[in-house]
Amino acid sequence: MSWLWANLDLVLRLTAEHAVLAGIPIVVGFAASLPLGWLASRSRVARGILLTAFNVVYTIPALALFVVLPGVLGTRILDPLNVVVALTLYAMAMMLRGAVDAFGSVSGDVLASATAQGFSGAGRFWTVQLPLAGPVLLANLRVVSVSTVSLLSVAALVGSGGLGYLFTNGYQRYFVDEIVIGIVFTVLLALVFDAILVLAGRVLLPWSRRRTATPRAVVEGRAA
Amino acid sequence: MNFFVDAFAFILDPANWAGDAGIGARLARHLALTGVSVLLAAVVAVPLGLLIGHTGRGRAAVIGITGAARALPTFGVLILFVLLGIQFGQGLSEGPVIAVLVILAIPPLLAGAYAGVEAVDDVTVDAARAQGMTEWQLLTRVELPLALPLLAGGLRSATLQVVATATIAAYVAQGGLGRYFIEGIQTRDYVRAVIGAILVALLALLLDGILAVVQRLVTPRGVSRGATRTTGTTARRPSRSSGATRAPVTEG
Numbered sequence: 001m002s003w004l005w006a007n008l009d010l011v012l013r014l015t016a017e018h019a020v021l022a023g024i025p026i027v028v029g030f031a032a033s034l035p036l037g038w039l040a041s042r043s044r045v046a047r048g049i050l051l052t053a054f055n056v057v058y059t060i061p062a063l064a065l066f067v068v069l070p071g072v073l074g075t076r077i078l079d080p081l082n083v084v085v086a087l088t089l090y091a092m093a094m095m096l097r098g099a100v101d102a103f104g105s106v107s108g109d110v111l112a113s114a115t116a117q118g119f120s121g122a123g124r125f126w127t128v129q130l131p132l133a134g135p136v137l138l139a140n141l142r143v144v145s146v147s148t149v150s151l152l153s154v155a156a157l158v159g160s161g162g163l164g165y166l167f168t169n170g171y172q173r174y175f176v177d178e179i180v181i182g183i184v185f186t187v188l189l190a191l192v193f194d195a196i197l198v199l200a201g202r203v204l205l206p207w208s209r210r211r212t213a214t215p216r217a218v219v220e221g222r223a224a
Numbered sequence: 225m226n227f228f229v230d231a232f233a234f235i236l237d238p239a240n241w242a243g244d245a246g247i248g249a250r251l252a253r254h255l256a257l258t259g260v261s262v263l264l265a266a267v268v269a270v271p272l273g274l275l276i277g278h279t280g281r282g283r284a285a286v287i288g289i290t291g292a293a294r295a296l297p298t299f300g301v302l303i304l305f306v307l308l309g310i311q312f313g314q315g316l317s318e319g320p321v322i323a324v325l326v327i328l329a330i331p332p333l334l335a336g337a338y339a340g341v342e343a344v345d346d347v348t349v350d351a352a353r354a355q356g357m358t359e360w361q362l363l364t365r366v367e368l369p370l371a372l373p374l375l376a377g378g379l380r381s382a383t384l385q386v387v388a389t390a391t392i393a394a395y396v397a398q399g400g401l402g403r404y405f406i407e408g409i410q411t412r413d414y415v416r417a418v419i420g421a422i423l424v425a426l427l428a429l430l431l432d433g434i435l436a437v438v439q440r441l442v443t444p445r446g447v448s449r450g451a452t453r454t455t456g457t458t459a460r461r462p463s464r465s466s467g468a469t470r471a472p473v474t475e476g
């Protein structure tokens with residue numbers, strides 16, 4: 001513990017860096033998967049193409065993606081952008097299936113009623129379909145969030161893993177305390193992110209207090 | 225793109241496949257690590273998952289375990305175990321690495337087995353009992369075959385995790401395809417890192433493809449994969465399986 005107090009500045013700086021590097025993929029991945037998920041829930045062809053493509057990306061181990069992306073993006077190999085892009089792709093892959101489920105979970109009768117009441121396509125999406133899909137979207141987003149926060153530490157091997165730095169540094173110094181603190185702070189950060197999402201859900205989806213259907217992503221979240 | 229050309233040239237040169245540090249040896253080691261870990265995890269997780277699914281007891285534990293496992297940074301746990309192994313006089317042995325890989329593979333297998341049995345329709349279970357089946361017969365002849373697609377999905381998910389994590393294990397252990405990557409980063413040899421990336425990605429895609437076929441083959445006729453899945457406009461049918469464990473990815 002004395003190590004923590006002596007290095008609190010470093011740990012907090014790494015935690016902040018971790019929050020940013022994990023936060024961007026979570027937000028961008030969620031936003032990007034909404035239109036794609038909506039498209040995939042409407043069209044069988046789009047669903048086949050999108051799910052297959054992202055399944056392939058999802059299957060590629062994180063380290064491999066971190067290394068291949070510079071060749072594709074033209075970035076430097078140790079550029080944090082590679083990590084952010086890789087995690088965003090994983091977040092999209094996980095979230096996309098959840099979004100397809102979420103939009104599919106909205107009853108067709110409800111949508112037909114909305115159309116009968118005079119809702120246009122866009123109006124129906126924003127005011128009927130999206131709010132009703134909300135609880136399932138949120139449940140999946142929570143899984144994506146936790147997975148992304150814990151996965152980011154692997155990126156320490158390519159120089160930008162936030163708290164993952166404590167793992168590589170602790171290993172080089174054979175110092176167990178530093179690694180334990182890295183694990184504890186990563187888990188704490190994941191819990192904070194989760195609490196924020198739950199709170200946002202309470203505010204934005206006040207009607208969904210009852211238990212909602214479970215996210216597809218639950219058994220999936222990836223580790224490396 | 226030159227990097228990729230060089231990397232492929234290296235991989236396609238048979239000379240690089242031979243020897244103790246060749247692609248062949250490292251591939252074999254990567255596969256052995258993966259196989260042993262998934263097998264050990266299955267021995268623990270599958271019977272337990274089937275039992276939990278059959279009795280309905282302990283599902284809160286399954287949900288808790290899968291959730292907690294997801295929050296743990298695997299890379300940190302891996303290094304922690306290896307350091308503890310060194311402190312307890314094991315030296316740099318495989319033990320700690322395999323232990324972490326097993327721990328990592330348990331949650332998806334457990335969830336797959338549990339969710340598979342749980343997803344079996346109550347009516348089917350009642351019908352089997354009404355025909356005079358014992359609980360054992362019910363489990364082995366009805367619930368297990370119907371659970372196989374989701375169980376295979378859990379196996380697929382677990383294998384994927386272990387292959388990926390065995391790659392980062394190269395940072396703390398010898399052998400495995402991850403070595404190319406680690407060597408490449410340490411010596412700033414980008415081509416070498418790309419070689420590792422290509423090999424690991426191909427291995428993961430190949431294993432995933434094989435297991436997807438297995439999953440298709442074990443699906444009993446008349447059962448759609450991921451039977452609990454809600455599709456299209458059908459409202460979710462209230463059932464025992466409304467809990468927090470869902471089918472692993474079944475789209476192939």
